[in-house]
Amino acid sequence: TGGCCCRLFSQYETPRQVLVRSRRVGVVCRLIQLGVLAYIIGWVFIYEKGYQSSDTAVGSVLTKMKGVGYTNVTGEERIWDVADYVFPVQGDSSFVVMTNYIMTKGQKIEKCSELYPSCLFSVSHPTPPQGHMTGKCLVNTTKMCEVLAWCPVEDDSSIPDPALLMSAENFTLFIKNTINFPAYGVMRCNLVEGIDNQYIKSCLYDPKTAPLCPIFRLGDLVQMSGFNFAAIAKVGGAIGIIIDWTCNLDHDQSDCKPIYSFHGLYGNPDEADTARASVGYNFRYAKHYMEDKQEKRTLLKVFGIRFDIIVRSVARKFDIIPTLTAIGSGVGIFGVATVVCDLILLYLLPKREFYNNMKFKVTETMEKVSLHQTVA
Amino acid sequence: TGGCCCRLFSQYETPRQVLVRSRRVGVVCRLIQLGVLAYIIGWVFIYEKGYQSSDTAVGSVLTKMKGVGYTNVTGEERIWDVADYVFPVQGDSSFVVMTNYIMTKGQKIEKCSELYPSCLFSVSHPTPPQGHMTGKCLVNTTKMCEVLAWCPVEDDSSIPDPALLMSAENFTLFIKNTINFPAYGVMRCNLVEGIDNQYIKSCLYDPKTAPLCPIFRLGDLVQMSGFNFAAIAKVGGAIGIIIDWTCNLDHDQSDCKPIYSFHGLYGNPDEADTARASVGYNFRYAKHYMEDKQEKRTLLKVFGIRFDIIVRSVARKFDIIPTLTAIGSGVGIFGVATVVCDLILLYLLPKREFYNNMKFKVTETMEKVSLHQTVA
Amino acid sequence: TGGCCCRLFSQYETPRQVLVRSRRVGVVCRLIQLGVLAYIIGWVFIYEKGYQSSDTAVGSVLTKMKGVGYTNVTGEERIWDVADYVFPVQGDSSFVVMTNYIMTKGQKIEKCSELYPSCLFSVSHPTPPQGHMTGKCLVNTTKMCEVLAWCPVEDDSSIPDPALLMSAENFTLFIKNTINFPAYGVMRCNLVEGIDNQYIKSCLYDPKTAPLCPIFRLGDLVQMSGFNFAAIAKVGGAIGIIIDWTCNLDHDQSDCKPIYSFHGLYGNPDEADTARASVGYNFRYAKHYMEDKQEKRTLLKVFGIRFDIIVRSVARKFDIIPTLTAIGSGVGIFGVATVVCDLILLYLLPKREFYNNMKFKVTETMEKVSLHQTVA
Numbered sequence A, B, C: 001t002g003g004c005c006c007r008l009f010s011q012y013e014t015p016r017q018v019l020v021r022s023r024r025v026g027v028v029c030r031l032i033q034l035g036v037l038a039y040i041i042g043w044v045f046i047y048e049k050g051y052q053s054s055d056t057a058v059g060s061v062l063t064k065m066k067g068v069g070y071t072n073v074t075g076e077e078r079i080w081d082v083a084d085y086v087f088p089v090q091g092d093s094s095f096v097v098m099t100n101y102i103m104t105k106g107q108k109i110e111k112c113s114e115l116y117p118s119c120l121f122s123v124s125h126p127t128p129p130q131g132h133m134t135g136k137c138l139v140n141t142t143k144m145c146e147v148l149a150w151c152p153v154e155d156d157s158s159i160p161d162p163a164l165l166m167s168a169e170n171f172t173l174f175i176k177n178t179i180n181f182p183a184y185g186v187m188r189c190n191l192v193e194g195i196d197n198q199y200i201k202s203c204l205y206d207p208k209t210a211p212l213c214p215i216f217r218l219g220d221l222v223q224m225s226g227f228n229f230a231a232i233a234k235v236g237g238a239i240g241i242i243i244d245w246t247c248n249l250d251h252d253q254s255d256c257k258p259i260y261s262f263h264g265l266y267g268n269p270d271e272a273d274t275a276r277a278s279v280g281y282n283f284r285y286a287k288h289y290m291e292d293k294q295e296k297r298t299l300l301k302v303f304g305i306r307f308d309i310i311v312r313s314v315a316r317k318f319d320i321i322p323t324l325t326a327i328g329s330g331v332g333i334f335g336v337a338t339v340v341c342d343l344i345l346l347y348l349l350p351k352r353e354f355y356n357n358m359k360f361k362v363t364e365t366m367e368k369v370s371l372h373q374t375v376a
Helices: A004-009 A023-047 A166-170 A197-202 A218-224 A229-235 A269-273 A320-348 A352-359 A366-375 B004-009 B023-047 B166-170 B197-202 B218-224 B229-235 B269-273 B320-348 B352-359 B366-375 C004-009 C023-047 C166-170 C197-202 C218-224 C229-235 C269-273 C320-348 C352-359 C366-375
Strands: A012-015 A017-020 A052-055 A058-066 A069-073 A076-080 A094-115 A132-137 A144-151 A172-181 A186-189 A215-217 A237-248 A258-266 A282-291 A294-318 A360-362 B012-015 B017-020 B052-055 B058-066 B069-073 B076-080 B094-115 B132-137 B144-151 B172-181 B186-189 B215-217 B237-248 B258-266 B282-291 B294-318 B360-362 C012-015 C017-020 C052-055 C058-066 C069-073 C076-080 C094-115 C132-137 C144-151 C172-181 C186-189 C215-217 C237-248 C258-266 C282-291 C294-318 C360-362
Touching (some): A004 B023, A012 B320, A017 A352, A023 A320, A023 C012, A166 A229, A215 A218, B012 C023, B012 C320, B069 B166, B076 C094, B094 B166, B094 B229, B166 B218, B166 B229, B172 B218, B186 B237, B218 B237, B282 C282, B320 C023, C069 C166, C094 C282, C186 C237, C215 C218, C218 C229, C218 C294, C352 C360
Parallel strands (some): A017 B360, A237 A294, B017 C360, B237 B294
Antiparallel strands (some): A012 B017, A017 C012, A069 A076, A094 A294, A172 A215, B069 B076, B094 B294, B132 B144, B172 B186, C052 C294, C069 C076, C132 C144, C172 C215, C237 C258
């Protein structure tokens, strides 16, 4: 009677169930179900916050070093300020602070001699010569080759020890970090509420007493990354500064604060012991000038601490989709619990035969079925 | 009869159900089920595209500035071209365009005087002196200390106003951005179909008329980020340029186009009012040279606009796994709908007693059960 | 008898089911269920490793170039070492190796002439003039304008061909990459087990024989990215080096090794044919010096290969949450299989009428129900 659609709306099907009146079965199965429920609510929802969606931020980092270094090499006093010891100068999130150097002054392009295993061909590997081999071996010298190079060639056989710019330990680093969670329209800066101009003028980062101060002493940074300053200053190294933003945007935005952590990337003196490759960090840098109408340069082999500022961010906020997905998936797991209970009921209990009869109604083989139907 | 496996394949179990012939229950329950179905299909599948997997891209950004600046400071005319006002020069995704500067010419390392609160110890904080304190106070002057420094020391007490390079407003920025979705083997460039050499020669980005032109006028960029050019040019600031690639790869690849957006990161004049720290953006940069056999340098305190080009990308494509996961989860939620209907049926309806009897078959207590079985 | 909670624990409900004893139905439905099971176990668990959670790494990249270039331009021999041909010098993950250049020596700020379409206004677009227009047209010359500029202005109408630094082909690049999976507390370096100081001294990357050697020959890099070295060296280009860390942390950590891959980003000569914009890669760079008390500079238009080192990382490890989510979702899909089987049973089979009767117990219309109940 009525259309198919009409019929659909005038009835409702619900599974028929057996109510097993047994304390033993009841307790076991309820406990299993409770466990599943506790897992879904406690773990997925409360601990893992499965009712929230998450988004990562796009961010921007500015840095600024402060401090003046002083060196006195064989009577020559020199001053190193920010424009001299930071590479690059413009305050990137990845930069190098020079702590030691080998300076070769007054280089110009000409022919001079360099000690090298073979003077015949320019071998690119493992350590190339500093100049272009002319192919000539200089008289009366073994393996002393004539090269066209920036002469005099650099002699980096010994690294100044202690590092020339040990005073870098007291330099300070100021970090400014802005992040933006576009999915939630939230923008945060590491100068959070309460970190004003006044506070910044006097604070210094300390993991316990000033965990939000964005000004870091280089010596502290090195120590917190597990390095020894004297060692890293001599040969150079790399330190990662991780700014961790883990924000629960269901709470107030002002609870969304950065956590700084520090870890050494290279230059660990322990690594040196294990004969692993490439300890330290250095690069070459030249300042060009003209003298007597001739181009000259001062070559610096710079040993320094490289800082990589890495921003990790995740914001979480209530969202209906993951909530329903978690519920749906939870109901599925609930179904697994029912299956487990049924297996116990139907295969392990002494009265399993009886429960089987209660749960299942068997369609007889075809002949019997017809008979059965006729009888009914 | 037959093996367990054979028996398994010769039968099939399906839940027995009660068909409740009630228009009221039917309508309510069907509506709940329809709602769930609409949610799964409409929201999860159509709106959130739950049948697609997603991947983010790896990308590369090149930039190129164009334009020439001109300054006339007390009669000295100067020209600033790309090699002078962009830091770094090589066209990175993060770079600074100089808009203002304080130039200190002819610095050399010697002893001179600097005004500082205390001449006894070199305090690293809050503002360190520009040189290395010798510990001497100069005669007849209060707090005028002798320092070993690049002398004369910089006087940055007043910033040129208006900014010296106000002409930077007309500089143009060209962005080239290539992204690669390795999971789908798709590579896209912001010079999409139709953006050819001819078009680039004459176009200028405009959010409405030319949203795909990769050439931006600096003045427009600043304005679109909500800044005032004169203000940001004077003290410096930072602007984020977000290139958003949201691609549905089930459609044609040529529909995958970048969307540019702009937002100010620092230097907002409004921030200044709230006494928040560190307005503006500046860094120091030195050009070294030799004069009369002595090393000298020209120090520039550079105020500029820092641009951070941030690429956000997500590509989506049909994938069987998320599709089936969404369906599976949806079936689970459907199960929740059934539970809700059952609750209404068994606890809220007037005939709930009757429906309870229909739905549940109760196993009697053990004695009765035995009796029941015997009787049957 | 007893409280609601007590009653809940002393009983357990399980669905009543029809056991359909039919080989045809059994085989079809079991096959469908087996298919779903195979999908869940085989695809979700084994192939997609749905029992694992995943995390991406934070990483840091250091690079170091080696090799010396030699040029002989009209009799002037020059040597180019790392400090000269790498931009920036400090070994970033994104850097440029100069392969060709146009050098303009001895520029100073003065008035000179430049060929330009119009001498009246400084048009910022499409190619701005190199200097600041004074507005004067020089006598007897068409479109030869007087400009205040770094004079003599650069003439970049012809690019040196072949590239001046073709020897860059033999330069080598050393990459050091450390990654950190904070969620699993795992840190890995591309100098994995077995890649020691000794090996690095003599190895050269080769995709087959030395896939873990972190030293790359520039010529090989260019070739592996599908470029022609002579072409890219002349006009410049960009190459992406992708370091792929896909780690299964359920296995031993030492199995977590990087895979290098290379692809060209710009400068593809094929692109040139399609008249797409901006082939090649170049930037301008100036070295300032003082001569006769006057500031001068050497301008270099640098053509080079830009390398972007991109780290992609994903680590996977067994986690209970995705395991249970996958199971829960799988049970849901199992439910879909049951629905499909039921549809076959109830609508397609010849005996559907019979199965319908077995499966469903219909509540009669209200009057009949009362009657029925009374009779019962």
